[in-house]
Amino acid sequence: MSGNGDDETMIRTPEEAARERHGDIYDEDGSLRSEYLDDVTDAIDRGDAERLKERVADLHASELGDLLEVLQPDQRRSLVTLLGTDFDLSALTEVDEAIRLEITEHMSNDQIAAALGEMESDDAVYILEDLDQEDQEEILAKLPFVERVRLRRSLDYPESTAGRRMQTEFVAVPPFWTVGQTIDYLREDTELPESFTQLFVIDPTFRLLGAVDLDMILRSKRSVKIESVMRDTLHPIEAEMDQEEAAQLFEQYNLLSAAVVDQNNRLVGVLTIDDVVDVIQEEAEEDIMRLGGVGDEELSSGVLRTSRSRMLWLLVNLFTALLAASVINLFDATIQQIVALAVLMPIVAGMGGNAGSQTMTVTVRALATRDLDIHNAFRVIRRESGVGLLNGLVFGVLIGLAAGFWFQDANIGGIIAAAMLINMIAAAFAGILIPLLLDRIGADPAVSSAVFVTTVTDITGFFSFLGLASWWFNIH
Amino acid sequence: MSGNGDDETMIRTPEEAARERHGDIYDEDGSLRSEYLDDVTDAIDRGDAERLKERVADLHASELGDLLEVLQPDQRRSLVTLLGTDFDLSALTEVDEAIRLEITEHMSNDQIAAALGEMESDDAVYILEDLDQEDQEEILAKLPFVERVRLRRSLDYPESTAGRRMQTEFVAVPPFWTVGQTIDYLREDTELPESFTQLFVIDPTFRLLGAVDLDMILRSKRSVKIESVMRDTLHPIEAEMDQEEAAQLFEQYNLLSAAVVDQNNRLVGVLTIDDVVDVIQEEAEEDIMRLGGVGDEELSSGVLRTSRSRMLWLLVNLFTALLAASVINLFDATIQQIVALAVLMPIVAGMGGNAGSQTMTVTVRALATRDLDIHNAFRVIRRESGVGLLNGLVFGVLIGLAAGFWFQDANIGGIIAAAMLINMIAAAFAGILIPLLLDRIGADPAVSSAVFVTTVTDITGFFSFLGLASWWFNIH
Numbered sequence: 001m002s003g004n005g006d007d008e009t010m011i012r013t014p015e016e017a018a019r020e021r022h023g024d025i026y027d028e029d030g031s032l033r034s035e036y037l038d039d040v041t042d043a044i045d046r047g048d049a050e051r052l053k054e055r056v057a058d059l060h061a062s063e064l065g066d067l068l069e070v071l072q073p074d075q076r077r078s079l080v081t082l083l084g085t086d087f088d089l090s091a092l093t094e095v096d097e098a099i100r101l102e103i104t105e106h107m108s109n110d111q112i113a114a115a116l117g118e119m120e121s122d123d124a125v126y127i128l129e130d131l132d133q134e135d136q137e138e139i140l141a142k143l144p145f146v147e148r149v150r151l152r153r154s155l156d157y158p159e160s161t162a163g164r165r166m167q168t169e170f171v172a173v174p175p176f177w178t179v180g181q182t183i184d185y186l187r188e189d190t191e192l193p194e195s196f197t198q199l200f201v202i203d204p205t206f207r208l209l210g211a212v213d214l215d216m217i218l219r220s221k222r223s224v225k226i227e228s229v230m231r232d233t234l235h236p237i238e239a240e241m242d243q244e245e246a247a248q249l250f251e252q253y254n255l256l257s258a259a260v261v262d263q264n265n266r267l268v269g270v271l272t273i274d275d276v277v278d279v280i281q282e283e284a285e286e287d288i289m290r291l292g293g294v295g296d297e298e299l300s301s302g303v304l305r306t307s308r309s310r311m312l313w314l315l316v317n318l319f320t321a322l323l324a325a326s327v328i329n330l331f332d333a334t335i336q337q338i339v340a341l342a343v344l345m346p347i348v349a350g351m352g353g354n355a356g357s358q359t360m361t362v363t364v365r366a367l368a369t370r371d372l373d374i375h376n377a378f379r380v381i382r383r384e385s386g387v388g389l390l391n392g393l394v395f396g397v398l399i400g401l402a403a404g405f406w407f408q409d410a411n412i413g414g415i416i417a418a419a420m421l422i423n424m425i426a427a428a429f430a431g432i433l434i435p436l437l438l439d440r441i442g443a444d445p446a447v448s449s450a451v452f453v454t455t456v457t458d459i460t461g462f463f464s465f466l467g468l469a470s471w472w473f474n475i476h
Numbered sequence: 477m478s479g480n481g482d483d484e485t486m487i488r489t490p491e492e493a494a495r496e497r498h499g500d501i502y503d504e505d506g507s508l509r510s511e512y513l514d515d516v517t518d519a520i521d522r523g524d525a526e527r528l529k530e531r532v533a534d535l536h537a538s539e540l541g542d543l544l545e546v547l548q549p550d551q552r553r554s555l556v557t558l559l560g561t562d563f564d565l566s567a568l569t570e571v572d573e574a575i576r577l578e579i580t581e582h583m584s585n586d587q588i589a590a591a592l593g594e595m596e597s598d599d600a601v602y603i604l605e606d607l608d609q610e611d612q613e614e615i616l617a618k619l620p621f622v623e624r625v626r627l628r629r630s631l632d633y634p635e636s637t638a639g640r641r642m643q644t645e646f647v648a649v650p651p652f653w654t655v656g657q658t659i660d661y662l663r664e665d666t667e668l669p670e671s672f673t674q675l676f677v678i679d680p681t682f683r684l685l686g687a688v689d690l691d692m693i694l695r696s697k698r699s700v701k702i703e704s705v706m707r708d709t710l711h712p713i714e715a716e717m718d719q720e721e722a723a724q725l726f727e728q729y730n731l732l733s734a735a736v737v738d739q740n741n742r743l744v745g746v747l748t749i750d751d752v753v754d755v756i757q758e759e760a761e762e763d764i765m766r767l768g769g770v771g772d773e774e775l776s777s778g779v780l781r782t783s784r785s786r787m788l789w790l791l792v793n794l795f796t797a798l799l800a801a802s803v804i805n806l807f808d809a810t811i812q813q814i815v816a817l818a819v820l821m822p823i824v825a826g827m828g829g830n831a832g833s834q835t836m837t838v839t840v841r842a843l844a845t846r847d848l849d850i851h852n853a854f855r856v857i858r859r860e861s862g863v864g865l866l867n868g869l870v871f872g873v874l875i876g877l878a879a880g881f882w883f884q885d886a887n888i889g890g891i892i893a894a895a896m897l898i899n900m901i902a903a904a905f906a907g908i909l910i911p912l913l914l915d916r917i918g919a920d921p922a923v924s925s926a927v928f929v930t931t932v933t934d935i936t937g938f939f940s941f942l943g944l945a946s947w948w949f950n951i952h
């Protein structure tokens with residue numbers, strides 16, 4: 001490790017290289033640099049294919065994806081046309097579905113087929129699965145036999161399964177080979193996948209026997225048999241397994257890649273951590289969106305699609321709001337007598353809604369990460385009741401004092417304090433029990449918990465506050 | 477690959493092995509199986525160390541972590557005591573912070589030091605960083621020199637940086653070595669890290685020159701020089717870089733591991749995807765929690781801590797609720813005359829709040845994933861205005877008809893329709909502009925957007941509805 005000082009000036013450090021290029025296209029906030037973007041759009045507008053090709057030649061697929069996302073639709077199409085066969089189709093795995101479809105619709109099936117041929121099978125499937133049946137068949141028909149069979153094998157598995165997300169390229173060796181034989185094979189075979197981190201060990205019928213990490217191969221003497229360095233704890237994943245479940249196995253066991261097997265334990269592919277990271281991201285994203293009452297819209301969706309996707313949720317909320325209003329209507333006489341009640345009632349309902357949302361958020365998330373299950377559900381319910389009681393007391397006293405002073409009426413102060421306490425406890429129970437119940441009956445708690453929880457807190461809030469007031473003032 | 481049929485009966489397939497063991501402790505829902513749990517708690521309660529050791533011997537660190545999380549606090553402590561030196565401390569990287577502290581407080585510093593010695597440096601740092609300064613020093617002092625220096629190096633970097641999360645064990649070779657020399661070195665060196673997926677190439681002063689994936693070593697002839705198979709696009713990460721930023725690089729470039737370098741581009745460690753997956757999870761978790769108005773509480777936190785963590789948010793909401801109430805108070809005379817207004821007003825405010833939350837959720841998430849930036853902000857604002865207008869028209873008509881028929885008054889129907897339209901548009905602008913503004917001034921939009929958005933929609937809702945009504949009925 002000495003005498004290498006001279007090389008320093010010749011080899012540009014990778015950090016410098018990355019900085020230079022990354023600095024070229026991104027600013028400190030991680031947005032595409034305006035100068036770069038202007039340069040690219042100018043080349044597109046002038047139809048200058050040469051300059052455009054030069055500007056995007058070194059881009060990573062995800063960088064090209066970022067670029068596509070900020071361009072205008074017509075610029076996107078021009079870019080694809082101008083780049084022609086130089087367009088890296090794997091960039092489409094990094095963009096919104098709407099943009100992906102827009103671009104694949106713009107391309108001919110011949111173009112798509114040619115581009116797919118150069119991609120890894122998991123990326124190719126990702127793009128193919130969104131196309132309609134007819135285009136899919138036409139494109140597959142244009143591919144070489146081996147690739148066609150591979151892609152079809154993935155496409156035959158249901159959506160969102162491990163089989164859809166897997167890569168069908170992998171390296172497998174028999175258990176009786178030696179490390180030396182294996183290294184020789186790897187040096188000679190020209191059909192190896194682009195990259196791999198483990199070898200699978202299979203029997204002659206492709207049944208999975210184990211796996212060997214590459215570092216084990218490198219540490220072992222040439223004469224060592226594969227079966228003696230093979231691991232048998234590799235958590236194989238059934239091709240039909242839901243991708244979320246597979247992602248959870250990756251997380252739990254810190255896997256980098258895992259064998260995907262069919263029902264007969266035959267190796268059909270490999271699932272890699274980079275695809276799993278995307279799944280984890282998507283799942284978290286979905287939970288956030290659902291809790292916020294948003295469907296599967298995308299940032300690039302138009303006004304109509306977005307509006308439609310949000311309307312159902314608003315419609316459901318309109319009904320529950322009318323329900324809550326009808327509770328208020330029961331007490332119209334009381335309100336007419338004491339207008340302060342109308343002024344104060346949204347506070348009781350609103351605070352309950354906020355407290356309920358807090359508990360619900362924690363519950364929904366803990367259910368999603370499997371941290372909450374039958375073993376600790378009772379403990380968490382007990383805790384939430386305690387929190388509801390405590391916060392109810394604190395905020396009951398606070399709002400009681402505030403309302404009492406505001407309207408110079410100790411009765412109103414006492415009534416709102418009691419109503420706040422009642423609603424905070426209701427909020428705690430609704431926040432924990434509704435998601436648990438939805439989960440129990442197999443519904444996704446993230447989707448519908450919020451509506452039920454706020455319905456409970458609105459109705460309890462209005463009913464307890466106005467009810468207590470009408471009872472108290474009638475008997476005095 | 478033939479003649480291997482006989483082995484089949486001898487080698488238990490890994491799938492069978494995994495199923496058997498996994499099936500032993502988890503049920504289909506992914507919860508720990510009750511029988512297993514009863515068995516373990518029984519062994520703990522009887523103080524049967526032998527049986528307990530046998531039951532947990534094969535557990536993966538994350539499985540032992542799951543077990544710890546569902547046990548009662550006193551059972552946890554007994555388990556640690558009974559297992560003694562057999563307790564796998566890395567299980568603590570898989571549990572809530574509260575449980576981690578509870579267990580480390582129960583263990584002696586000698587015990588912790590002995591256990592840390594057997595762990596990878598990133599896991600050891602994860603456990604050490606939560607301890608107080610004094611215990612940290614005492615434990616470090618008990619470790620062998622090399623390990624102490626390694627751990628201190630990580631601990632010297634600020635919390636939540638790549639330097640804290642990195643592993644300080646890695647394999648580095650000089651660029652002038654051949655593939656053959658490298659393989660020989662790997663076969664002979666007994667101090668190699670437990671597992672690795674790439675080799676780093678460095679100069680004599682430890683400056684990073686590049687990296688080589690293990691599959692490249694295996695594919696290349698023994699005579700090939702390392703510098704000719706080395707990649708230079710490996711996105712090195714500065715040790716001081718925030719872990720979130722590092723995670724984004726991993727996601728964008730599908731990295732499995734990345735070199736961590738100091739300010740002089742000297743290699744100090746390696747960041748691996750499994751740690752990054754945890755970071756990604758934590759970030760998404762944080763966003764969900766913050767949007768739900770929940771601080772950094774954990775499922776295992778007690779009533780007091782949980783209550784306190786949620787109180788601030790509720791307190792802020794109490795103030796904004798009082799603000800909204802004071803708007804209603806401006807129109808007390810109008811409400812006294814027409815009680816229907818009090819009945820209907822929460823609908824206008826509530827629907828605005830829901831629509832605002834939808835827009836806000838999308839905006840906050842898009843900002844977090846960097847999908848929303850200056851290049852498309854204007855496009856998204858325009859879309860959200862369109863959505864607000866459209867949903868305002870739709871729900872204005874719906875609620876107008878419903879209210880008009882309910883109270884048999886076309887005036888009230890018209891007024892609520894107009895107020896709904898106004899509030900939906902206000903909701904759209906608040907939902908997109910408030911998070912954008914908070915992000916612009918460097919605040920976390922997930923934390924405080926919700927308060928501001930609902931304040932806007934409550935006040936706009938009450939003011940527009942009651943204001944329009946008081947104006948309309950006064951001039952008639």
